[in-house]
Amino acid sequence: MISAEHLTKYYGDFAAVRDLTFTIEDGHVYGFLGPNGAGKSTTMNIMTGCLSATSGRVTIDGHDIFEEPKEAKKQIGYLPEQPPLYLTETPEEYLRFVGEAKGLKKAELADQLETVLLQTGTAGVRNRRIGELSKGYRQRVGIAQALLGNPRVIILDEPTVGLDPIQILEIRDLIRELGKNHTVLFSSHILSEVQAICDRILILSHGRLIAMGDAESLEQTLLTPGEIALIADAGIEETRAALVPLAENGLLSEDGMLPYSLNPQEDGRTRAVLRLTRDQNADDLCRALFFAFSGAGIALLELTPKKASLEDIFLELTEDRKEESAS
Template sequence: MIKVEHLTKYYGDFLAVDDLSFQIAEGHVYGFLGPNGAGKTTTMNIMTGCLSPTSGSVTVGGFDILAEPEQAKRLIGYLPEQPPLYMNETPVEYLRFVGEAKGLRGEELDRQISEVIGQVKIREVAHRRISALSKGYRQRVGIAQALLGSPKVIILDEPTVGLDPLQIIEIRDLIRQLGQAHTVILSSHILSEVQAICEKILIIAHGKLLAFGEPDQLERSLLSAGEIDFTTEADEQTVRSILSGVKDISDIALEKKQGGLLSARVHTDSRDIYAVSRALFFAFAARRQALLEMTLKKVSLEDIFIELTESGDPAAQPQTEPEESEAKQA
């Protein structure tokens, strides 16, 4: 649906987007995750035709956003971080203006206005001035204008910024509903937001795409330098002897517990923490020593985000199926 190839953007000497390449298939809710200043908004502005790249290309539905802007932009609905609202108008008046700008007329315009008002649930405030609406309702009006024209792709830049907790929940629910009929791309620097809404995640930092995949894929691909905690009745000397025969263990911490038990935490640099835990289990079984408890530390999306954005290392990027969306840092 969207193909971004070798996208680069300079502001003077500042490199905001660095040779970015990825593809987005039709369907799903995608999260564009990165710290402030990562290049998310710049990339979105280029994808929607609001900004020209220094080099590279973006195609939407097969249409080049710069060479064929009218055809490409018909497929996109865009909500910038600051919704472009006219405060002295009512939502109905504003949506009529936007609809006409998109080429809608007559009964079709009336039908779509009524439809999007129902979709974003603003019917009860449709005839109040936008200036009198809460931020949550204003955000809904902004999403409604993005839906006019029945675009295949909805792009939302920081859609919940500045909202209170209840409004955030409402907007998240709305985005999930939109994802059933549209390809939705949203940017955020809030980890919990992306985790709560998105089926697929792109992580960007310093203008580079560092990872792209489903949350579970990202966790599996970065499950390195993990921790295994276990409790045993064996004494310290026996535990160290057993662990000396287990590969890929880099560090051992032992602590005596009440009742003569021993608590241990081992670190592993292996990418397959499950293989290490399996070897550890059978090593204890071979010595007829019981493991009373064993837990693996699974990385969270926050761990992934911190590891990637601090290291800037795209090497851990997971592969996706050919028919699904895929990404690469060229």
């Protein structure tokens, strides 16, 4: 378990990370999501002891990363944004060095070396110079390095950046595989990637943690209310009249609780968009709408509940902050 408490990091006057507090539980795949410059790499560098925080602290299984670095670092495998590889070495030589530095004994090292080479699919290139390898393979060697010593937590900083689509899929599969035996924390600025791999998401923006949770609960709790779009086979006045009972039931009102807009279409139909408030259930409202219109004898040609996607949340959250920090 990793816990970060009130992490703050200043570069000169610039605050890269501000008052970050979170816990990483064992056995999950965590995604660190945020636009470029949000403080993802800085946070990861602090968590792995590569960088000191201006204030706040990180503990790994109770070991402070700066006060007991040896114990803490043994629990972590880290792949920085640029894989830290020595280009003149072969993957095998390189991994041997990392394994030795992590304190693995001879037999143990030979054993783990074979395991991680197989696990990351780099066994075929073990004796080629790293400088000759493609970016995808270099990334794999970087991940293999993080896996040595069998750490509980694997931290990967933007592991798919700069890879081709096939390589990206392979690396994602690999991360998913790793998630079965390790706690994985990886960063990305691509939402769909995080959504595809992670079961917990942390969203960072401008150095602050602005949301944390699993994908569904993020959608449910943070979600800007969704919308329901409908097209009624009637003019604008009739449509408005049909909506009146809903307003009377408290489901709908024009004064803010549930705003809606009506637009007459060219063919005599009316298009309405109703925005849901946070505590409203889209299904309930759809049901009410259906009966309201059928009671008024108006056919509904279209009734579409629109859920806001995580993409919308991401954009909205990160953009809000932009305005905030600009003001």
